[in-house]
Structure formats: structure tokens, C-alpha cells
Amino acid sequence: MSRKKAPKSVVKRLPVYLRILDNLIRRDVEIISSRVLSDETGFTAEQIRKDLAYFGAFGTRGTGYNTSYLREKLLRIIGLDKQTKIIVIGFGHLGKALTRYNMNKNPYVKIVGAFDNDPNELHTDIEGLQVYSMDKLSEVIQKEDVKVAILTVPAEVAQQVVDILVENGITAILNFAPTKLHTPEGVYVHNADLTIELQSLIYYSQEDEGRALKE
Amino acid sequence: MSRKKAPKSVVKRLPVYLRILDNLIRRDVEIISSRVLSDETGFTAEQIRKDLAYFGAFGTRGTGYNTSYLREKLLRIIGLDKQTKIIVIGFGHLGKALTRYNMNKNPYVKIVGAFDNDPNELHTDIEGLQVYSMDKLSEVIQKEDVKVAILTVPAEVAQQVVDILVENGITAILNFAPTKLHTPEGVYVHNADLTIELQSLIYYSQEDEGRALKE
Numbered sequence: 001m002s003r004k005k006a007p008k009s010v011v012k013r014l015p016v017y018l019r020i021l022d023n024l025i026r027r028d029v030e031i032i033s034s035r036v037l038s039d040e041t042g043f044t045a046e047q048i049r050k051d052l053a054y055f056g057a058f059g060t061r062g063t064g065y066n067t068s069y070l071r072e073k074l075l076r077i078i079g080l081d082k083q084t085k086i087i088v089i090g091f092g093h094l095g096k097a098l099t100r101y102n103m104n105k106n107p108y109v110k111i112v113g114a115f116d117n118d119p120n121e122l123h124t125d126i127e128g129l130q131v132y133s134m135d136k137l138s139e140v141i142q143k144e145d146v147k148v149a150i151l152t153v154p155a156e157v158a159q160q161v162v163d164i165l166v167e168n169g170i171t172a173i174l175n176f177a178p179t180k181l182h183t184p185e186g187v188y189v190h191n192a193d194l195t196i197e198l199q200s201l202i203y204y205s206q207e208d209e210g211r212a213l214k215e
Numbered sequence: 216m217s218r219k220k221a222p223k224s225v226v227k228r229l230p231v232y233l234r235i236l237d238n239l240i241r242r243d244v245e246i247i248s249s250r251v252l253s254d255e256t257g258f259t260a261e262q263i264r265k266d267l268a269y270f271g272a273f274g275t276r277g278t279g280y281n282t283s284y285l286r287e288k289l290l291r292i293i294g295l296d297k298q299t300k301i302i303v304i305g306f307g308h309l310g311k312a313l314t315r316y317n318m319n320k321n322p323y324v325k326i327v328g329a330f331d332n333d334p335n336e337l338h339t340d341i342e343g344l345q346v347y348s349m350d351k352l353s354e355v356i357q358k359e360d361v362k363v364a365i366l367t368v369p370a371e372v373a374q375q376v377v378d379i380l381v382e383n384g385i386t387a388i389l390n391f392a393p394t395k396l397h398t399p400e401g402v403y404v405h406n407a408d409l410t411i412e413l414q415s416l417i418y419y420s421q422e423d424e425g426r427a428l429k430e
Binding site: 008011012014015016018019040041042077078079080084086092093094096097098100101108109147148150171172173174178180188190192194195196197198199200201202203204205206 | 223226227229230231233234255256257292293294295299301307308309311312313315316323324362363365386387388389393395403405407409410411412413414415416417418419420421
């Protein structure tokens, strides 16, 4: 598997394939063609074949993909074959929403803790989630050996929080704070800025644009 | 302005430029070079020049960009020169978080209503936001002439809600429901699936990956 070669656009599609496979397996579908996978995902069959080819040859020409086999491979490729521990920093409305959202919808990851400065938030919440004060951040990251963090703190404090995360070995950050974060080589930041999402959406909401740029 | 030619990746960067310009103008910076803009955004100066070139020539060779002028142009290009009305459908934790998030952080859009089936939610909330029952959806969209919707309803009901949105003239949907939505030509759906975001992030959290694919 030459995973390094896979572009971000491909990596973004892997979880989509995984979800489809989960559904198919739930419906006892054992084999799926890239054409059917295409109907389910909305990506072209060729796109799907190309995407998967980055990681190996998983299909049998003519017959298609074995759903369970492909699912196992995808879990390994994405890194979901073992449950991933994550922390949520900032337990305001967004932090709470993300936590609940994730608890309900994502079997592959476990939120091992949330962090906030508001003393009123410092209690066990949602399905036994522990909410810690910010000064417990280093301790929990190291004790739980966490590599992935979701950041929902205010922009003004985001960088100083990130510095603590990096210091303690976090290698991937999903950042909801509307600010540019500085991280060293080897730490991946994905900016999930909802304002940006919304503003670029508005671009497409304009009459001709929607039609012109629909994907 | 040949806006149709601009790829999604470019469109996604426009709001980033806008935010930087807002900050610069707040700091009374009147002229900015693409190099400085590059330092602020993290995109290369060449990338920035190429991005803006899709929409016209805004800079003066040697001197750079007039911040206020470029900001005005960007507002027009993105469609933020007039305030955009949006609705939020589903007023659970995520809907509430997005609403508050937006109210605080986005001066260019106005949430004119939220919709939920939970009778307990049907009251005026956050900064006078009106929360309606789902059966008011068509009425409000038409009365307010809304084109943009944020969808945070459960996956099972997402498509039927989308059909109502499309029927009533919504042209852009930010979809948080983890399901594939079917829309006609001219209706743009941006899937902001947090599970997908998180799973692709986990891919990068693995030792070699972060280093290999950091951007």
C-alpha cells in the first residue's frame, strides 16, 4: 500500500465508501460492482476504481468487490481497524453538539474526554463522557495516548491550546476555531470553519452559479 | 468576471481572503502585497494571484492590492454584498450550535428562522431567532425568499425535507445529515459530514501519514 501517494480528495472519499459498505453488509450484500458502488456514492465507477487503486487491488475484474473484504481493507487504510481515541477541547454548544453527534454516528472513534474552562461544565456528561478543566489537558492526552483532537475553543486562545496539544503528541487536529493555526511538520490540521463553508455555499446559491458549478 | 470557471477549491479560498482583508482593514492597512497576503493565509502568492485572476485584475503590479477595494470585490463575487438570508432545519444540539456560531461569527448572513418538530423548541431563542414547526417551512421560505438552507435533521428524514426545500426554491444546502441527498440540476449541496471529516482526519493522524500529507 503506497498510502502516501493518495491525494486528500481520495482520502476524503474513503469514509464515504466505508459507510456504503457498512450499509451493504447490513443488507447482506456480499459482492458489489464499482458501478453499483457508483450509484450509491455518486462518484463515477472509474473514480472509485482509481481511488481504491492507490491502496491495492481489491476487486476481481468482472465480479466486483467483496463487501466484507473491502470494508476490512478500508478500515485498515483509514486507521479505523482499532478504535481511535479523540478529545474535544471547548465544551460550548459546538463542542457538545460534536460530541453528541459523534457518539451517535461514529462507532470507530471514542471521545475519551472533553475540556472546558467553565466550571459549570466540569462534570460527567453524555454517555459517561468526562469533562475536564483545561489544566488537565496534558495529563489526559498522555495518560490516554491520544493523537486526535477536535478544537472548538475561541479563536483568541486556539493557538496556545494547539501548542499544548502538539507538545503532548497530538498529530491531527480538526479545527473549528476561525483562525489559522501554526503547527510543526507532521501535525495535520483540518480547518472545518463553518463560516467559510457557509460563505462558499452562498457563492453557489446565486442563480447561475448553482447550475454552473454543481457537482 | 467569468465566475463559472472558478474551481471549488478557489471558491473555498475566497472567504479566507475576505477574513484576512477584514482584519487588515480593521488594522487600517490600505495596501497589501500578495506576498503578505500569502503570509497571512498560508497560500502561496502565486496561488493567490491565480485565484483572484479568475474574477478580474484587482492588484497593481509592484504595489499590491488595495484592501478596501479587494474586499468590496470579494463581497460581490461571493455574494455577500447583500446580506444573505438562511434557514436552519433541525434545531437539536447541532442546529443550535451552528445558529449561535453563525450569529456570533458571520456578519454577512442572517438566519431568518430555525425549524424543528420538537414542540419544546418552538419559541423565540438566541437573539430573537424564531423557531418554527416544520409545517411552516414552505411558508417561511417563500415569505422571506430564502435561497440557502442548513440541514441538521436525522438522515432518515433528510431527503423528504430537501424535496420541500427544492420545491420552494432553495438553491444551496449545507447538509450535516450523514446521507446522500438527491437534488435537481441547479441546486448545490455541500455535505459537511462531520463523521467523514473526522475519519479522514484519523487517516492523517497515523505516524507517517501526517508528515506525508501535511499541507
